[in-house]
Amino acid sequence: MLAYVARRLGALVMILFGSSFIIYNLTAFSADPLEELRTSTAPNREQLIINLTRELRLDLPPPVRYFIWLRGVLGIFVGKADFGQTRDTQPVISEIALALPITVRLIFVSTIVAIILGIGLGITSALRQYSRFDYAMTFFAFLLYSLPIFWVAVLLKQFLAIDFNDFLVSAQISLPTIIFASIVVGFFWAAIFSGTRKRVFLIFSGAFLVNVIFLSILSAAKWFLNPTLGPFLILIAAIGIAFGVTYLSVGLENKSVVKSALFCAAFASIIYFPAQVLLDSNRPRVGIMLLFVALVGIALMGSILFNQIDRGPIIRTNVITVTIIGLLIVVDKLMQAWRPYIQSDDINYRPISTFGQSTSWLNEVPFWVRFLDIVLHMILPTIALTLISFAGYIRFSRGTLLEVLNQDYIRTARAKGLNERTVIMRHAFRNTMIPLTTIMVTDIAAIVGGAIITEQVFGWYGMGTLFNKAITSFDLNLLMGVILFLSTLAILANLIADLLYSVLDPRIRVGAGK
Amino acid sequence: MARKTNKSSNETEVVLESNENAIFNKETEGLSQSQIIIKRFVRHRAAMVALFFFTTLVVLVYTALDWRIGDPRNPRFTIPGWWRYGFEDMPDLLSEGCSEGTLGCPTIDFVPFVDGDGVQLGQHPFGQDNVGRDYFALVMRGAQRSILVMFIIGLIATTIGTIVGSLAGFFRGWTDALLMRLVDFIITIPVIIIGSVIGFYFGNKGAAFLGLLLGLFSWTGLSRLVRGEFLSLREREFVDAARVAGATTRRIIFKHILPNAIGVIIVSVTLLMSGAILLETALSFLGFGVTSPDVSLGLLISNYQDAFTTRPWLFWYPGIFIIAIALCVNFIGDGLRDAFDPRQRRRLTKKDKENAREINSRDQVA
Numbered sequence: 001m002l003a004y005v006a007r008r009l010g011a012l013v014m015i016l017f018g019s020s021f022i023i024y025n026l027t028a029f030s031a032d033p034l035e036e037l038r039t040s041t042a043p044n045r046e047q048l049i050i051n052l053t054r055e056l057r058l059d060l061p062p063p064v065r066y067f068i069w070l071r072g073v074l075g076i077f078v079g080k081a082d083f084g085q086t087r088d089t090q091p092v093i094s095e096i097a098l099a100l101p102i103t104v105r106l107i108f109v110s111t112i113v114a115i116i117l118g119i120g121l122g123i124t125s126a127l128r129q130y131s132r133f134d135y136a137m138t139f140f141a142f143l144l145y146s147l148p149i150f151w152v153a154v155l156l157k158q159f160l161a162i163d164f165n166d167f168l169v170s171a172q173i174s175l176p177t178i179i180f181a182s183i184v185v186g187f188f189w190a191a192i193f194s195g196t197r198k199r200v201f202l203i204f205s206g207a208f209l210v211n212v213i214f215l216s217i218l219s220a221a222k223w224f225l226n227p228t229l230g231p232f233l234i235l236i237a238a239i240g241i242a243f244g245v246t247y248l249s250v251g252l253e254n255k256s257v258v259k260s261a262l263f264c265a266a267f268a269s270i271i272y273f274p275a276q277v278l279l280d281s282n283r284p285r286v287g288i289m290l291l292f293v294a295l296v297g298i299a300l301m302g303s304i305l306f307n308q309i310d311r312g313p314i315i316r317t318n319v320i321t322v323t324i325i326g327l328l329i330v331v332d333k334l335m336q337a338w339r340p341y342i343q344s345d346d347i348n349y350r351p352i353s354t355f356g357q358s359t360s361w362l363n364e365v366p367f368w369v370r371f372l373d374i375v376l377h378m379i380l381p382t383i384a385l386t387l388i389s390f391a392g393y394i395r396f397s398r399g400t401l402l403e404v405l406n407q408d409y410i411r412t413a414r415a416k417g418l419n420e421r422t423v424i425m426r427h428a429f430r431n432t433m434i435p436l437t438t439i440m441v442t443d444i445a446a447i448v449g450g451a452i453i454t455e456q457v458f459g460w461y462g463m464g465t466l467f468n469k470a471i472t473s474f475d476l477n478l479l480m481g482v483i484l485f486l487s488t489l490a491i492l493a494n495l496i497a498d499l500l501y502s503v504l505d506p507r508i509r510v511g512a513g514k
Numbered sequence: 515m516a517r518k519t520n521k522s523s524n525e526t527e528v529v530l531e532s533n534e535n536a537i538f539n540k541e542t543e544g545l546s547q548s549q550i551i552i553k554r555f556v557r558h559r560a561a562m563v564a565l566f567f568f569t570t571l572v573v574l575v576y577t578a579l580d581w582r583i584g585d586p587r588n589p590r591f592t593i594p595g596w597w598r599y600g601f602e603d604m605p606d607l608l609s610e611g612c613s614e615g616t617l618g619c620p621t622i623d624f625v626p627f628v629d630g631d632g633v634q635l636g637q638h639p640f641g642q643d644n645v646g647r648d649y650f651a652l653v654m655r656g657a658q659r660s661i662l663v664m665f666i667i668g669l670i671a672t673t674i675g676t677i678v679g680s681l682a683g684f685f686r687g688w689t690d691a692l693l694m695r696l697v698d699f700i701i702t703i704p705v706i707i708i709g710s711v712i713g714f715y716f717g718n719k720g721a722a723f724l725g726l727l728l729g730l731f732s733w734t735g736l737s738r739l740v741r742g743e744f745l746s747l748r749e750r751e752f753v754d755a756a757r758v759a760g761a762t763t764r765r766i767i768f769k770h771i772l773p774n775a776i777g778v779i780i781v782s783v784t785l786l787m788s789g790a791i792l793l794e795t796a797l798s799f800l801g802f803g804v805t806s807p808d809v810s811l812g813l814l815i816s817n818y819q820d821a822f823t824t825r826p827w828l829f830w831y832p833g834i835f836i837i838a839i840a841l842c843v844n845f846i847g848d849g850l851r852d853a854f855d856p857r858q859r860r861r862l863t864k865k866d867k868e869n870a871r872e873i874n875s876r877d878q879v880a
Contacts, residue, residue, distance in 0.1 A: 011698075018699035023711065030715035142848070146840030148792055148812070150799045151833040154819045162823075449706035453796055457819075467707065471714050471802065479711075487702045 005499070012491050016484065021066060023483055024476070028062035033474035056476070069480060083484075084477035086470075092481040095466060100485060102357050103455070103462035107447050109378060110385035111440070117386065118393025119436070123429065124192055125394065126401040133191035137394060144391035149450050153384045153457040161352040161380060168342070168349055173219040182211035226339055229332040231272045238265035238325045245324070249317045251421055257314050260306035264318045267298045268325040272332075279333050284367045288330065295322040334375065337368035344369070353377050355459040381454045389447050396439045401432045434505045437497045444493040448486055551777075554853040561849020568842035572661060578654040599648035601655035601809055607646045608637060618642030620649070620827045641827045643818070649831065656811040657835050659804055660791055663725035664839070667790040670729025672783050675736030680767055680775075682737070683744025694741070701734040709793055713802035721804050725794070732790065736782050743775040777854030784847030788840045795836050811836050 033056060037049050052058070057065050072082030083092035125137040167173075186208035190200045218224065229237070242261040243252070250257050271294060278287035299318035307314050342351050346359050353359070359373050404410065405428055413427045452464030459465075463482055470479035542550050555561060578597040582589035599605065607617040621636025640649035678697070682690040700708070712727045747753065748771060756770050797803030798812030806813065811832040818828035 014695075015698045015702055018695065019702050022699055023703060023708070026708075027711055027715075030711075142841060142844050143837070145844050146788065146792075146837050148795050148799070148815075148833065148836050148840075150796060150812070150819075151815055151829075151836070154815070154822060154829065158822055445704050449704040449796075452704075452706055452710075453800065456800060467710070468800070471710055483703060483707055486704060486707065490704065491702055 005495075008495050008498070012488075012495065015491060016487060017070075019487060020070075020480060020484060021063075024066045024069065024480060025062050027476060027479060028065060031474045031476070034058065069477065073484070083481045086478045087473055087475045092477050095478065096463070096481050096485055099462050099466050102460060103448075103451055103464065104489075106378065106381055106385065106454070106460070106462065107444070107451055110382045110389065111444065111447060113382060114386045114390035114393055114443070115436075115440070118390035119397045119433075121390075122394040122397030123401055123432070126398040126405070127424070128192070128194060129402060131191070131194050133194065134398075136191065137398070141391040141394045144387055147388060149384055149388045150453050150457055152387055153380070153454055156380045156384055157354045157457070160383070161354045164352050165350040168224060168351070171219075171222040171225040173215055178212055178215045178219070181215060182208045185211045225342075227335045229328060229335065231269060234272055234325070234328055234332065235266070235269040237328060238269045238321075241265065241324050242321050245321045246317055247421070248425060249320070250313050251419070256306045257317060260302040260314060261317055261321055263306065264298055264302040264322050265325065267302070268295055268322045268329075271295065271298070272329055275329050276333075279330075279368075291329065292323070292326050295326045298322055333368060334372050337366070337372045340366075341369050341372050351376055352379060354380065357460045357462070381451075381458050381460065384454050384457075385447055385450050388450055389443050392439055392443055393436070397432060397436060400435050401428060404428045404431045407431075434501065437500045437504065440493070440497055445490045448490060551853045555849050558849035558852055560845050561852075564842040564845035564849070568839070568846065571657075571838065571842070575654050575657045575661065579651060579658070597648075597651060597654065599651045601647065601651040603648065603651070604646045605638075605642070605648065607642055616825055618646065618649075619825065620831075640831045641825070643828060649828065652809055652814060653811070653831050653835060655809040656814050656832055657839070659721040659808065659810045660794055660812070660836070661839065663721050663728070663794040663804075663810075664787050664791040664843075666722060666725030667729040667732055667794075668783055668787040670726060671733040671736060671786055671790075672779065673733075674730070675733035676740055676772075676779055678733065679737035679740025680744050680772065683741040684748055684763075684767055684771070686745070690741070693737075697734045697737055700731055701738075705732065705793060706796060709797050710800060710802040713797045717797075717803050717805050721808060721810065724797075724803060728790070728793065732786060732793075736779070736786060739778050739782050740775060743778050744771060747771045747774050777850075781847055781851045781854060784843055784850060788843040788847065791836065791840050791843070 034049055034052060037045060037052065040048075042048060057068065060068070069084060072084055075081045081093070083096070086092055086095060121137055125134045128134050186204040189207040190204035193203050194200060239262065242265040243258070246252060246254075246258055246261045252258055271291070275287075275291050278290055281287055296319060299322045300315060302318050303311050303314040338351075341347055342349050344365070346361060353376060357374075357377055358370075359377075361370070365373075410423060410427055413423045418427075451462065452467055454460075455462045455464035456468060463486060466478060467482045467486075469475065470482060541553075545553065577595055579595040580600055581593040581595070583591055583593070608621075618638065618641050620641040621638050638648050638650065640653055643649055643652065678693050682693040708731045709728055712731070713724060716727055717724055753766060753770055756766050761770070794803055795810065795812030795815070798805075798810040799816040801816065804810035804813055814832040815829060818825070822829045
């Protein structure tokens with residue numbers, strides 16, 4: 001294994017060398033940084049040209065310049081890498097150090113969201129093969145495949161950001177909107193739980209009514225101006241989560257598991273009160289960490305108290321339950337920051353931002369407001385990136401699950417008399433996950449490209465913006481720096497996926513010779 | 515399937531189970547491989563609709579504007595298009611039917627009867643841009659450019675990808691190692707980055723040239739697939755048979771292996787092309803693709819993205835055309851994939867179930 005990783009890392013270095021050589025020379029031969037000066041009318045034109053030529057070493061042929069650049073970069077092995085300077089004499093590395101975390105954050109969050117949503121929808125679609133839901137999902141996925149991301153991004157700006165901000169003025173949802181949204185929700189659930197016509201109609205009207213009531217309450221209470229979950233709603237949600245997670249992981253027949261999950265849910269909801277103190281303290285990051293440690297403690301305690309045998313899956317169930325509840329508590333905390341946030345002068349009741357990656361605050365603001373600010377800035381770019389990348393996950397997880405369901409071991413599992421839930425969740429779902437690692441890799445390469453465009457539309461200061469700047473200002477050092485980091489990111493993702501693959505699937509042994 | 519509990523459908527399932535193969539075998543009786551594939555493709559409803567729609571679209575788009583052969587300013591002769599404006603004409607801005615303060619809004623009317631006028635195109639169906647140019651003509655021109663770039667990328671990438679992939683897969687050894695390292699070098703850089711670098715420095719040399727250069731860097735995925743296909747096909751008996759019969763290497767590659775790999779190639783080329791149109795429009799949007807005075811769908815969107823609140827049609831129409839083209843190509847690709855996949859079985863229709871019952875009763879009689 002180690003030898004394999006070492007070999008792959010060696011290959012990585014070679015590939016980076018090759019691709020950077022291609023790009024460097026391609027750019028150096030095609031770009032002419034002197035072009036602007038040649039046509040200029042400045043009196044000291046000759047002198048400027050000589051200066052720039054000396055500065056950028058334009059007297060040397062591009063391949064030679066490449067190796068000068070490479071010598072600086074290779075310094076990374078002796079501890080002092082030199083990526084050169086940008087045209088405005090900043091060190092390239094410090095520019096990238098500013099931009100890289102922002103891009104990585106965007107890519108990371110949207111990949112996670114895309115994976116969760118895409119797999120969920122894909123699997124539901126596979127389990128309802130040839131239903132209307134399945135056809136709708138197929139069409140939806142194709143539509144997403146064909147969407148230009150920059151177009152989507154501009155639409156999101158208009159319809160989500162500007163319209164939502166306008167809506168916040170009154171925070172009241174109009175009746176047609178409520179009814180339309182409820183019809184959509186009703187159709188969604190009815191399509192998922194298809195069955196006889198009567199059943200479909202019942203589910204549709206049920207979902208429709210619940211949604212109408214829910215939205216009306218939100219509208220009447222002007223919830224969006226002052227959103228909150230509060231301990232009571234969290235408790236109700238926690239009980240629901242406990243049942244849901246238990247149903248999916250081990251089934252509701254096992255009473256002791258249900259009891260322990262409910263115990264965890266109740267305890268986690270009680271934790272809500274001490275958590276407020278922790279999260280309000282002046283070290284909120286430590287607070288969040290302590291909260292999750294306490295929650296995992298509860299999960300362990302719950303499984304020890306209520307179950308004597310087969311603790312593994314039960315601990316897993318409980319940990320998933322409390323993690324979701326913990327996230328709810330954090331979300332609630334963020335909601336509490338909403339009011340001061342939208343009232344602040346910098347925001348002035350227009351919270352969903354369409355520009356930049358965070359607000360530059362005029363005065364000091366609390367941690368939670370800053371956190372909320374970053375989250376709100378991330379919403380639109382994340383949705384845009386997720387939309388274009390999760391189509392792949394829908395199609396792929398659907399196809400893989402259908403293939404897995406045709407395997408002999410699924411037939412064996414059914415023949416043993418296992419119930420459908422166990423067959424799907426234990427036998428089929430897990431084997432569906434394995435090939436998904438391969439698509440994650442190609443997706444990350446695509447999402448890097450998408451991030452470049454998204455950053456442009458939303459005015460983020462990330463790698464995409466740097467890249468843009470580098471190309472338009474003929475800044476070869478900056479360009480090479482950006483490309484080097486982005487391709488390293490893509491290749492490392494590739495390597496990680498390969499390793500994951502071998503961990504998940506024992507049939508595949510990496511580095512086991514030819 | 516196991517969900518259905520009522521009795522008659524249960525019986526049908528059993529009947530189907532035994533006769534499914536019979537039905538499918540009967541369908542393909544006496545047909546050659548390519549006939550089977552064409553038959554499967556024609557039966558794919560979404561793909562056929564997409565193919566029809568796409569062909570219509572291409573014909574409409576390419577016949578809309580005048581074709582000027584020779585120097586565009588002073589053409590040797592002109593083939594007139596069916597649309598009354600060219601993309602460079604600047605008629606006066608009309609305010610007809612516009613709300614207060616806007617000019618040149620679309621005159622197209624999809625709604626019959628309700629507003630009195632009925633369905634009609636009007637003077638400027640997609641409206642006019644800032645200086646009065648007819649937006650329909652602009653969108654047509656943009657679509658022409660985008661489709662052209664898409665096809666050029668597809669053509670170049672297919673040629674290079676197939677050749678590189680087959681050489682690497684067939685000869686293996688150092689040829690393979692060398693070519694695949696080259697592929698690795700190119701594939702690690704996100705395509706939009708290479709595209710931007712190329713597009714920024716060569717975009718002003720015209721759409722066709724841009725497509726050519728982008729094609730030079732888009733063949734890598736295809737070549738990997740073709741290589742994989744060749745690696746497995748070259749071990750098959752028919753290749754040995756050909757070799758024993760004295761066929762040259764070239765003949766084996768082109769006459770024996772390549773036709774067997776054609777499914778993989780065609781399918782991935784369609785997907786590559788739908789990616790290509792998105793790539794071109796994205797590059798033009800970023801300003802690294804087709805540049806003005808020429809027109810591309812991405813460029814139109816980029817120019818008018820800020821006009822969205824006041825004159826949204828300038829933003830909608832080019833976007834809809836991009837989606838329509840990409841969607842059609844994707845569906846055609848999907849249909850081809852199903853047609854070429856021997857494991858693929860269509861869903862049994864009612865008619866099939868009746869046939870199955872018939873075959874079954876015939877069997878029982880016999």
